[in-house]
Amino acid sequence: MFIVPFLICFPLVMAFLMFVIREKKLQAAIAYIGAAVIMAGAIVLFMQWLTNGSTRISLYGSEGMVDHLILAGELALMVLVTVLCFKYRKYWICLLSIIPTLAVAYYELTGPELKAMARVRIDTLTVLMVLIIGIIGSLIVIYAIGYMDGYHKHYKDVEDRRYYFFMLLFAFLGAMFGFVMTDSLLWLILFWETTSVCSFMLIGYTRTDEAINNAFRALWMNLLGGCGLSAGVVVFGYMTQLGSISGLVYQVVQNSDVYALLAVTLIAFAALTKSAQLPFSTWLMGAMVAPTPSSALLHSATMVKAGIYILYRLSPAMGGRATGTMIALVGGFTFLMASIMAIAQTDAKKVLAFSTISNLGLMVACAGIGKKETLWAGIFLMIFHAISKSLLFQDVGATENTTHSRDIESMHGLIYRVPKLAIFMFIGIAAMFLAPFGMLVSKWSALRAAVDERDIVVALLIAFGSATTAFYWTKWLGKIISPTHNVIHSEIKDITKPGENLSLTVHAVLMIALCIVFPFLSDTLVKGIVLDTYGSYAPVIPTMVLYSLVGIVVVVFLIPLIAWRIGKERKHNVKLAYMNGINTGTNTGFIDSFGNEKQLWMSNYYFENVCGEEKIMVPSQMVAIVAVIVMICMAIGGAL
Amino acid sequence: MGKILKFAPTIIKNLFSKPVTVNYPAEPYNYPERSRGHIEIDIDNCIGCGMCTRACPPGALKVNKNAGTWTIDRFDCIACGFCVEKCPKKCLFMVPGYQEPMPGKSEVEYKKSEEQMAKEAEQKRLQAERAAAAKKAAAAKAAAAKAAAEKAAAEKAASEADSKGQPSAAKPEAEKAEEK
Amino acid sequence: MGKRSVIPYGPQHPVLPEPVHLDLVIEDEKVVEAIPNIGFVHRGLESLTEKKDWETMQYVIERTCGICSFMHGMGYITTLEKIFDCEVPDRAKYLRTVWCEFSRIHSHLLWLGLLADAFGFESLFYQCWQIREKILDMVEMTTGGRLISSVNKVGGVLKDITPEMEKVILSTIDTMEKQLLEIKDTFFEDYSVQARTKGVGVLSKEDAYELGCCGPFMRASGIATDMRKMGYCAYGDIDFEPIVSNDGDHFARCYVRMMEVFQSFDIIRQAFSKMPGGEIVLPVKGNPNGEAFVRLEQPRGEAVYYIKTSGKKNLDRFRLRTPTFANLPGLAHILKGCELSDVGLAILTIDPCISCTER
Amino acid sequence: MAEIINPADVLIDIDVTELLPKVMEFKTNGYRISQACAAYINEKYELSYSFTDLNTYEFITLRVVIDVDTEVPSISEIIPAAVFYENEMKELFGVKIKMINLDYDNKLYRINAKAPLGPKEGN
Amino acid sequence: MGKVKRSPWLLHYDGSSCNGCDIEVLACLTPVYDAERFGVMNTGDPMQADILLITGSINSQNAEVVKQLYDQMPRPKVVVAVGVCACTGGVFKECYNVYGGADTVIPVDIYVPGCAARPQSIIDGIVKAVALFQERSDEHDALRKSGKNGRGEEL
Amino acid sequence: MTITSRVICVILYIILGPLIGGLLEGIDRKIAARMQRRVGPPILQPFYDVRKLFSKQVIAVNRAQTFLLMTYFLLMVVTGAMFFAGQDILLCFFILSTAATFLYFAAVVTSSPYSSIGASRELIQMMAYEPAVILTCVGFYLASGTFYVDKIAMSDSIYLFKMPGFFLAFVFIMTIKMRKSPFDTATSHHMHQELVKGLTTEMGAGNLAMFQVTEWYENVFLLGVVALFVLNSQWWSIIAAIVLVVIVYFAEILIDNTNARLKWQQMLKITWIFTLCTAGVNLLVLMLI
Numbered sequence A: 001m002f003i004v005p006f007l008i009c010f011p012l013v014m015a016f017l018m019f020v021i022r023e024k025k026l027q028a029a030i031a032y033i034g035a036a037v038i039m040a041g042a043i044v045l046f047m048q049w050l051t052n053g054s055t056r057i058s059l060y061g062s063e064g065m066v067d068h069l070i071l072a073g074e075l076a077l078m079v080l081v082t083v084l085c086f087k088y089r090k091y092w093i094c095l096l097s098i099i100p101t102l103a104v105a106y107y108e109l110t111g112p113e114l115k116a117m118a119r120v121r122i123d124t125l126t127v128l129m130v131l132i133i134g135i136i137g138s139l140i141v142i143y144a145i146g147y148m149d150g151y152h153k154h155y156k157d158v159e160d161r162r163y164y165f166f167m168l169l170f171a172f173l174g175a176m177f178g179f180v181m182t183d184s185l186l187w188l189i190l191f192w193e194t195t196s197v198c199s200f201m202l203i204g205y206t207r208t209d210e211a212i213n214n215a216f217r218a219l220w221m222n223l224l225g226g227c228g229l230s231a232g233v234v235v236f237g238y239m240t241q242l243g244s245i246s247g248l249v250y251q252v253v254q255n256s257d258v259y260a261l262l263a264v265t266l267i268a269f270a271a272l273t274k275s276a277q278l279p280f281s282t283w284l285m286g287a288m289v290a291p292t293p294s295s296a297l298l299h300s301a302t303m304v305k306a307g308i309y310i311l312y313r314l315s316p317a318m319g320g321r322a323t324g325t326m327i328a329l330v331g332g333f334t335f336l337m338a339s340i341m342a343i344a345q346t347d348a349k350k351v352l353a354f355s356t357i358s359n360l361g362l363m364v365a366c367a368g369i370g371k372k373e374t375l376w377a378g379i380f381l382m383i384f385h386a387i388s389k390s391l392l393f394q395d396v397g398a399t400e401n402t403t404h405s406r407d408i409e410s411m412h413g414l415i416y417r418v419p420k421l422a423i424f425m426f427i428g429i430a431a432m433f434l435a436p437f438g439m440l441v442s443k444w445s446a447l448r449a450a451v452d453e454r455d456i457v458v459a460l461l462i463a464f465g466s467a468t469t470a471f472y473w474t475k476w477l478g479k480i481i482s483p484t485h486n487v488i489h490s491e492i493k494d495i496t497k498p499g500e501n502l503s504l505t506v507h508a509v510l511m512i513a514l515c516i517v518f519p520f521l522s523d524t525l526v527k528g529i530v531l532d533t534y535g536s537y538a539p540v541i542p543t544m545v546l547y548s549l550v551g552i553v554v555v556v557f558l559i560p561l562i563a564w565r566i567g568k569e570r571k572h573n574v575k576l577a578y579m580n581g582i583n584t585g586t587n588t589g590f591i592d593s594f595g596n597e598k599q600l601w602m603s604n605y606y607f608e609n610v611c612g613e614e615k616i617m618v619p620s621q622m623v624a625i626v627a628v629i630v631m632i633c634m635a636i637g638g639a640l
Numbered sequence B: 001m002g003k004i005l006k007f008a009p010t011i012i013k014n015l016f017s018k019p020v021t022v023n024y025p026a027e028p029y030n031y032p033e034r035s036r037g038h039i040e041i042d043i044d045n046c047i048g049c050g051m052c053t054r055a056c057p058p059g060a061l062k063v064n065k066n067a068g069t070w071t072i073d074r075f076d077c078i079a080c081g082f083c084v085e086k087c088p089k090k091c092l093f094m095v096p097g098y099q100e101p102m103p104g105k106s107e108v109e110y111k112k113s114e115e116q117m118a119k120e121a122e123q124k125r126l127q128a129e130r131a132a133a134a135k136k137a138a139a140a141k142a143a144a145a146k147a148a149a150e151k152a153a154a155e156k157a158a159s160e161a162d163s164k165g166q167p168s169a170a171k172p173e174a175e176k177a178e179e180k
Numbered sequence C: 001m002g003k004r005s006v007i008p009y010g011p012q013h014p015v016l017p018e019p020v021h022l023d024l025v026i027e028d029e030k031v032v033e034a035i036p037n038i039g040f041v042h043r044g045l046e047s048l049t050e051k052k053d054w055e056t057m058q059y060v061i062e063r064t065c066g067i068c069s070f071m072h073g074m075g076y077i078t079t080l081e082k083i084f085d086c087e088v089p090d091r092a093k094y095l096r097t098v099w100c101e102f103s104r105i106h107s108h109l110l111w112l113g114l115l116a117d118a119f120g121f122e123s124l125f126y127q128c129w130q131i132r133e134k135i136l137d138m139v140e141m142t143t144g145g146r147l148i149s150s151v152n153k154v155g156g157v158l159k160d161i162t163p164e165m166e167k168v169i170l171s172t173i174d175t176m177e178k179q180l181l182e183i184k185d186t187f188f189e190d191y192s193v194q195a196r197t198k199g200v201g202v203l204s205k206e207d208a209y210e211l212g213c214c215g216p217f218m219r220a221s222g223i224a225t226d227m228r229k230m231g232y233c234a235y236g237d238i239d240f241e242p243i244v245s246n247d248g249d250h251f252a253r254c255y256v257r258m259m260e261v262f263q264s265f266d267i268i269r270q271a272f273s274k275m276p277g278g279e280i281v282l283p284v285k286g287n288p289n290g291e292a293f294v295r296l297e298q299p300r301g302e303a304v305y306y307i308k309t310s311g312k313k314n315l316d317r318f319r320l321r322t323p324t325f326a327n328l329p330g331l332a333h334i335l336k337g338c339e340l341s342d343v344g345l346a347i348l349t350i351d352p353c354i355s356c357t358e359r
Numbered sequence D: 001m002a003e004i005i006n007p008a009d010v011l012i013d014i015d016v017t018e019l020l021p022k023v024m025e026f027k028t029n030g031y032r033i034s035q036a037c038a039a040y041i042n043e044k045y046e047l048s049y050s051f052t053d054l055n056t057y058e059f060i061t062l063r064v065v066i067d068v069d070t071e072v073p074s075i076s077e078i079i080p081a082a083v084f085y086e087n088e089m090k091e092l093f094g095v096k097i098k099m100i101n102l103d104y105d106n107k108l109y110r111i112n113a114k115a116p117l118g119p120k121e122g123n
Numbered sequence E: 001m002g003k004v005k006r007s008p009w010l011l012h013y014d015g016s017s018c019n020g021c022d023i024e025v026l027a028c029l030t031p032v033y034d035a036e037r038f039g040v041m042n043t044g045d046p047m048q049a050d051i052l053l054i055t056g057s058i059n060s061q062n063a064e065v066v067k068q069l070y071d072q073m074p075r076p077k078v079v080v081a082v083g084v085c086a087c088t089g090g091v092f093k094e095c096y097n098v099y100g101g102a103d104t105v106i107p108v109d110i111y112v113p114g115c116a117a118r119p120q121s122i123i124d125g126i127v128k129a130v131a132l133f134q135e136r137s138d139e140h141d142a143l144r145k146s147g148k149n150g151r152g153e154e155l
Numbered sequence F: 001m002t003i004t005s006r007v008i009c010v011i012l013y014i015i016l017g018p019l020i021g022g023l024l025e026g027i028d029r030k031i032a033a034r035m036q037r038r039v040g041p042p043i044l045q046p047f048y049d050v051r052k053l054f055s056k057q058v059i060a061v062n063r064a065q066t067f068l069l070m071t072y073f074l075l076m077v078v079t080g081a082m083f084f085a086g087q088d089i090l091l092c093f094f095i096l097s098t099a100a101t102f103l104y105f106a107a108v109v110t111s112s113p114y115s116s117i118g119a120s121r122e123l124i125q126m127m128a129y130e131p132a133v134i135l136t137c138v139g140f141y142l143a144s145g146t147f148y149v150d151k152i153a154m155s156d157s158i159y160l161f162k163m164p165g166f167f168l169a170f171v172f173i174m175t176i177k178m179r180k181s182p183f184d185t186a187t188s189h190h191m192h193q194e195l196v197k198g199l200t201t202e203m204g205a206g207n208l209a210m211f212q213v214t215e216w217y218e219n220v221f222l223l224g225v226v227a228l229f230v231l232n233s234q235w236w237s238i239i240a241a242i243v244l245v246v247i248v249y250f251a252e253i254l255i256d257n258t259n260a261r262l263k264w265q266q267m268l269k270i271t272w273i274f275t276l277c278t279a280g281v282n283l284l285v286l287m288l289i
């Protein structure tokens, strides 16, 4: 399977090309081609896997050479991090890189000989991840080409380092491909650290103080996770002479090996940092300073999904064990708290970020409960979330370029001002929480699975979290469709580039299509994943029901259309809005206390005093820290 | 904090008692006797002095001494009763019963009866004569006595109408005004 | 613009009893800024002194407001009496006292009802107004008008209360008192009511003093001043103490007014038990000449009447400072920081009477 | 029997320049404003600022008689509660009051007529 | 369409009234008079109202408000002027800031005199207004049926 | 349940829903009036109102409102139809919340101050009742092992005894859903509200009528859920269900008339705490046994 190394290496080659070719046009052209090739590559892999009978494929049984290369790569990363830390005088952070890397190197070079294992394993989950990364990732790259143009026109004071940006994007994709395809824990560490460092560099793109601070925050949190991962790998390796993920899971599930469980706990801890769960959510918030494509990439297809991916891999090992319970708890708690914090945000990207954290929380909870049903729900959550979040980030970015603001309050009446972007935004947001979109159904099955597992706390957290989630999305949607009350803003030219449009359209179409092929997806990919992971499959929602769901989906889609048709027939007399009898003749203002015209302004509710990030971030971090510490202590206690 | 459903006993009690609602307009309302409803005039007794017009706060009254008319705009009258207090002849009365709502505003004009006009003209003539010839004072006295008797009769009539206290006492005039 | 909304509140708004307007800046629903605007009811009736003589003016001034119409008429007449320096018969003084208290009861019951309505307690509102109707019936029985009584005259009153009427009044008051005791508990003890009134719209004693507030609004902030203590009408002979509360919130204002209704019942009973017989009006001659201030305790607080005249039929200047006018700064003060749902309630708790405020 | 407190009203004539010091003095002595009004009599403005003591029920009026053109300083800086009184005097009488705290600029009542209670223009 | 007169919804706006008529209007809705017997509902929203009750006179500031509220009401609609002030300006008609009765700014259909207008009078006024409302509604329907003015066009 | 009986149920719901809903409202208004010692409107008053509204001139601030309201209406009918066809109850509530979202849109699409604030409050109300709704479904699932309405209704036990906490929570949030005091923050049928007419401020004529009818459908659906608490395969359970529905409805009227309107903060807090204390505890008990 040549395609496997190709998918890992080609993006790296592209990254290099991006770095050397600085001529804008050429660079863009190559980037387009590269993105297309990556997308094609992902599809090719999917095809090959299908033709191979959709079964697990193991490759590269003994690759000592490559293992050493990988180790060298890790060391190189360590050096890079150390240099950067010194450059920006964040000395202590480099310790988080140096210690685990050296520990791993020491273990690698002097530790026990590992039993034979496949370095690469292609199973259904991998294929799904490759598809997500390949398709959404490349679309983001395509989008970014157009976006960065607008971005640098808008932010003149930011140095134009597009080559650097695209280099990182491609490198990121390569690392992600590697991450989801490998079964070797050692390889995993390298790809893990690579994504950490890439995201760190992406966040620092603008090189403002804020960007640099946030970048380092992201770095240390992710490196801390890296420490956990490395520690887990080392402990596991020493105790069992195994070095693969599948081996790890096997040890726990079949042998109830306490050391393996400790390793699982540590790796799960690492996943918490990567997936920006409480108490590590702040890095993802800080990542917002970077240009939007990088946010889109971090939030949808890559980075945070890496944490989720690894948790899904480990979920059989966690189900029914203390680690799983605590992970589920942290996830559920994050789901609720992040959605509450999202309420207080006006910055669209921040809302998206909190929503990402929140939804990841749900996925983490699914993984933590670790049953077939939850995995089923979790996978759907991941798919739908990846697409809609990517769509939303891109759309918010495009909107920001067009209207020069990404404040939700200033999106008032967007549908009248920039209809196209508003419609995409509408689809993206609706997909996040409204019936009939998949996110809601997945949430429903997650709830159901939690109940089946008698996990009362998670069930409660989901019940309350759904309510808060619906709140912030709905008010945003409302903002888009309410007519503008300031005339000045209404004259706006949509400057969205064709590339951006292409990417947005594909996302939106994909989103709607997935709602309809939902049952099919369930029967193929998702079923395969559950089978791969648990060896058996019992659909949470029977396929029959899924098909009837699709029927309802169609009905629910059709209803607004029918209503729209009928509504159009009706003739209306348009009247002034009610303003206590003192309109000024338009709906934009009223006569104020001094007899002058005053502009009406309606703003949404934010509950800053209750839901503000400042108010509840720290307390919820505290709770989560306690949960995480308890989890690790229990695992260590169990091991000793 | 307080108790909940504190009001429940009251409304349950209400639920099982008779409503206090008066069944107006199906059943007419009985106005108390002092009720300041509308102004009635014993026009034949009016001397057209205009005291009432000058007193009337909204200016709802018009008097034409020569034509023998007294006009009230019932859509302007605030039923204050000041004119009644001011009228030197005590020929104005405040009686219960209200002017009905109408689709248009209208004034009601009261005109002295022909005989009264004639009588007054006669009186005037007599007075003039008396002024001219002071010796005919006795005749004037007789006329004054007659006037007093008439007034008493009018008052009696008015109080009869008063005691009936029908709500639409003002209807006829209003309808009359409508027709105009 | 951030997270703030800018909206109009009034003049037409169902919670507002009368047309006033506020420019509201709210955040979520917390009021950040509230600028009041009045003038929707301004007629300019003080200028009518140029056109109407001092006797006719009484009927205009009674219509400054339909709620304490009697008090306005009486205030005007009392000021003239002060200028004339004429003595009013004792019986007239007692009669005036009774009618004053009628005004207070009907005004406070009306207010209690509207307050209930403003915090969304419709049944309670109906209950209050149902009780209130009895007062109006008694006012009509004694004066001939439900709201506007027109019974004052310089030197006394025009109508007497007959012994039969007295009997009816006393027994009606007893039933009213019983009914009111029932709803008193709801106002004072019900959880949902307390949730809306306790600790909301607090006006401290210092602020109440500083901002020139008056009436129950001020007494609810712990200042025990009541113009009736100055002994006008027959109040000098009547035993009562101003009702105060110290919390200064909506609840306290509700408490003060509710208790004042009970006090009024008591005052009416006292008045009837002490009422002398005799004349109800003494005639005066000529036109007034001079100037005088008179202060009365209206249901809403202290009203100041000022007349300046120079012996002509028309007054030189008539001036009416109404309680709501004095309470406006206090209102602006409590509006800030309250919730949008409380805006109507806050406006109500000062028991505004915009029509007399703007005249 | 309850005591009756009924002190006689006091009227003090002062010059416009004395206004602010006097008001300041009242304020420090614990009086508060009860009313303020204007009257246009004999082609002069008579401004009355009444102060009262809530315990003794005293009622003291400061009377300032000024020409139509005289400017009057606002007392709203010292006594915020006077804002609406002063706006009213300004709008209805045309008294030239300077520096009101919250100046509605003759739009408190938003009437069409200009200073209807003040000097009649053109007559 | 059938009888709409069973459901007249009121919008009450208080112009420059002295509150006298204003509170009597409110009193009509309270238990003793209970206008809801006739299906009356007091809505604060012009958009939903059928009958506009105006109390008090019109002055420089509320003229616009009254006009606007009237315009915001959907057809068919009826205006009732309650009290002498709303009919003619009453005692205040000579004040400098009073334009006069409600008919100085909008067409008034029913005049309810009285100062203050009694609840009985107001109920009489409403009953008359309801009859008028039915009439106008029939006209409205006829026009709509005739199809010349498509639904919702100016009637 | 056979297909035919399902279809019959749905058709009955579509036809009888508004009739029963309207009648209930009429009775509600009558009883409320009597509680206030008034005579009150005729029982058929709600129908008169709706008929009148449909005959009025169509006015709107924003034309889109009609389409959004119609979506709200249709989705509500779909919700109820699915419920009475014996479908998944959780799904019903999900579609219900989508319907409610469209109501929110219909209110904000005017950008008018009171309508928008009312809409925001509606959203808060949704946030307040959503957990209780979801938990009630979960409760049914735990008690009966299925989310299917028909299976729940045709079982052998009375779930009310197993899930009293959920029942209380559901009745509690019905106060919000039915726009009854003390939780009628978004809009209110009482005559004076701080938000004028709340989220219905800009709905006039036909649009308001549509809103009204949708509310009737919704109430019938909600009362159907209440009935589900006692319905089982026995014939007498139908009578028991009717009795329960009547009791609940009367309780709502009583609550409506004995409470002041709370502020949304208080509403949210009380509802969530109450939900946790009733449904949450019940959930715990059910999960443990």
Ligand code: SF4
Pocket (backbone or CB within 6 Å): B036, B037, B038, B039, B073, B074, B075, B076, B077, B078, B079, B097, B098, B099, B100, B170, E113, E114, E115
């Ligand atoms: S009908 Fe006219 S005259 Fe009679 S009481 Fe009423 S307002 Fe006065």
Ligand code: SF4
Pocket (backbone or CB within 6 Å): B041, B045, B046, B047, B048, B049, B050, B051, B052, B053, B063, B070, B086, B087, B088, B089, B090, B091, B092
């Ligand atoms: S005051 Fe009496 S007598 Fe004189 S005009 Fe009037 S009604 Fe006639």
Ligand code: SF4
Pocket (backbone or CB within 6 Å): B054, C053, C313
């Ligand atoms: S009141 Fe008498 S004196 Fe004065 S103008 Fe009128 S009629 Fe003449």
Ligand code: SF4
Pocket (backbone or CB within 6 Å): B039, B055, B056, B057, B058, B059, B060, B061, B072, B076, B077, B078, B079, B080, B081, B082, B083, B084
């Ligand atoms: S009752 Fe008053 S308003 Fe009516 S006519 Fe007599 S004086 Fe004029």
Ligand code: SF4
Pocket (backbone or CB within 6 Å): B049, B088, B089
């Ligand atoms: S009192 Fe005598 S003088 Fe005066 S108006 Fe009457 S009749 Fe004439």
Ligand code: SF4
Pocket (backbone or CB within 6 Å): C016, C017, C018, C067, C110, C114, C351, C352, C353, C354, E018, E019, E020, E022, E023, E026
């Ligand atoms: S406070 Fe009284 S007078 Fe003023 S509007 Fe309300 S009810 Fe009418």
Ligand code: SF4
Pocket (backbone or CB within 6 Å): C064, C065, C066, C067, C068, C069, C071, C072, C298, C299, C300, C322, C323, C324, C352, C353, C354, C355, C356, C357
């Ligand atoms: S305070 Fe209000 S009720 Fe009392 S007199 Fe003044 S306006 Fe009328």
Ligand code: SF4
Pocket (backbone or CB within 6 Å): B078, C063, C066, E016, E017, E018, E019, E020, E021, E022, E055, E056, E082, E083, E084, E085, E086, E090, E091, E114, E115, E116, E117
């Ligand atoms: S008609 Fe009379 S009661 Fe009515 S508002 Fe005018 S003055 Fe007041």
